[in-house]
Amino acid sequence: MSHPLTLEQIRRAPKVLLHDHLDGGLRPATVVELAEAVGYTGLPATDPAELGAWFRDAADSGALERYLETFTHTVAVMQTREALVRVAAECAEDLAADGVVYAEVRYAPEQHLEGGLNLDEVVEAVLEGFRVGRERAAEQGRSIRVGTLLTAMRHAARSREIAELAVRYRDVGVVGFDIAGAEAGHPPTRHLDAFEYLRRENAHFTIHAGEAFGLPSIWEAVQWCGADRLGHGVRIVDDIEFAEGGEVRMGRLARYVRDTRVPLEMCPSSNVQTGAAVSIAEHPIGLLRDLRFRVTVNTDNRLQSGTSLSEEFAKLSSAFGYDWDDLQWFTVNAMKSSFLPFDERLALINGRIKPGFAQLKWAAR
Numbered sequence: 001m002s003h004p005l006t007l008e009q010i011r012r013a014p015k016v017l018l019h020d021h022l023d024g025g026l027r028p029a030t031v032v033e034l035a036e037a038v039g040y041t042g043l044p045a046t047d048p049a050e051l052g053a054w055f056r057d058a059a060d061s062g063a064l065e066r067y068l069e070t071f072t073h074t075v076a077v078m079q080t081r082e083a084l085v086r087v088a089a090e091c092a093e094d095l096a097a098d099g100v101v102y103a104e105v106r107y108a109p110e111q112h113l114e115g116g117l118n119l120d121e122v123v124e125a126v127l128e129g130f131r132v133g134r135e136r137a138a139e140q141g142r143s144i145r146v147g148t149l150l151t152a153m154r155h156a157a158r159s160r161e162i163a164e165l166a167v168r169y170r171d172v173g174v175v176g177f178d179i180a181g182a183e184a185g186h187p188p189t190r191h192l193d194a195f196e197y198l199r200r201e202n203a204h205f206t207i208h209a210g211e212a213f214g215l216p217s218i219w220e221a222v223q224w225c226g227a228d229r230l231g232h233g234v235r236i237v238d239d240i241e242f243a244e245g246g247e248v249r250m251g252r253l254a255r256y257v258r259d260t261r262v263p264l265e266m267c268p269s270s271n272v273q274t275g276a277a278v279s280i281a282e283h284p285i286g287l288l289r290d291l292r293f294r295v296t297v298n299t300d301n302r303l304q305s306g307t308s309l310s311e312e313f314a315k316l317s318s319a320f321g322y323d324w325d326d327l328q329w330f331t332v333n334a335m336k337s338s339f340l341p342f343d344e345r346l347a348l349i350n351g352r353i354k355p356g357f358a359q360l361k362w363a364a365r
């Protein structure tokens with residue numbers, strides 16, 4: 001096996017990120033400053049380093065429900081236009097600094113209404129923030145494109161309204177829709193009217209499924225709701241068995257997901273924290289990549305996992321020996337699976353991803 005790629009090398013690769021939560025990616029120092037500005041006194045620590053460590057520890061609970069409790073603090077400080085613009089701008093800047101060339105960043109507009117903003121104002125503030133962040137990145141010589149996914153919370157009842165919001169803003173930066181939140185007890189079919197509406201509108205959506213709940217959740221997301229992609233989807237391994245002699249047997253759902261190329265937005269560190277995977281080394285991504293599922297690598301929540309896309313790749317590279325070809329494969333998978341128009345996906349693959357990796361491979365000869 002060749003040497004694992006270093007973090008520094010990986011940072012230079014042109015990467016694509018499809019699953020990243022805006023309210024799970026704040027800089028700890030920004031959380032502290034925003035809390036002070038809006039008078040939020042509920043933070044568990046006010047020193048940025050301590051607060052960052054608190055998020056990682058608290059999220060490292062082994063259960064999705066406990067992991068999600070940490071969002072109370074980030075959501076609490078994202079209730080004004082200024083805060084949303086700042087958080088989105090820093091998000092674009094941080095992703096660009098990590099070498100991400102295209103990202104789809106998601107958040108739930110319904111969670112940002114407590115300061116008096118309406119849904120449209122929330123969306124517009126975030127779009128403005130991404131514009132500002134892209135410009136700042138460009139000034140530093142980095143070019144990034146950011147699309148937004150609007151999330152509806154699966155325990156709530158606003159999914160149809162949020163789906164309509166996503167369609168209303170689809171020509172100005174919103175590229176799709178998602179549902180998130182606690183999975184067990186909240187099947188995606190509860191939001192069927194939202195998904196049917198989106199399909200009638202020729203719009204795109206992904207569904208968090210197969211993270212804290214298993215195959216029935218994935219089956220509903222794909223076969224009842226018609227999800228274009230699966231958020232996590234790790235539990236698809238429950239439908240894969242090893243027979244004696246190492247022969248792999250896939251159930252019908254696993255075969256369907258692989259054969260129709262349903263993209264899996266895998267988030268290794270997050271899965272270890274919520275207990276959806278035992279460790280990075282034992283993460284199903286290794287098996288699913290070998291079986292040629294349409295696997296992509298993502299961060300989920302950079303703050304809660306104390307990670308970046310480059311760090312996720314570095315961990316996978318040392319656990320599975322992934323080299324430049326593997327990283328390029330994951331990256332092209334992600335770009336192919338994005339919700340951008342086909343010609344724009346191709347332009348990024350041929351104009352940025354392939355030349356970027358070619359240069360890195362050439363330099364490593």
Ligand SMILES: O=c1[nH]cnc2c1ncn2[C@@H]1O[C@H](CO)[C@@H](O)[C@H]1O
Binds near residue numbers: 064270300
């Ligand atoms: O991995 C996850 N699974 C399910 N829900 C999540 C995950 N990460 C974040 N959120 C939820 O999505 C909301 C909008 O961004 C967050 O506030 C959090 O509650």
Ligand SMILES: [Zn+2]
Binds near residue numbers: 019021180208231300
């Ligand atoms: Zn997520």
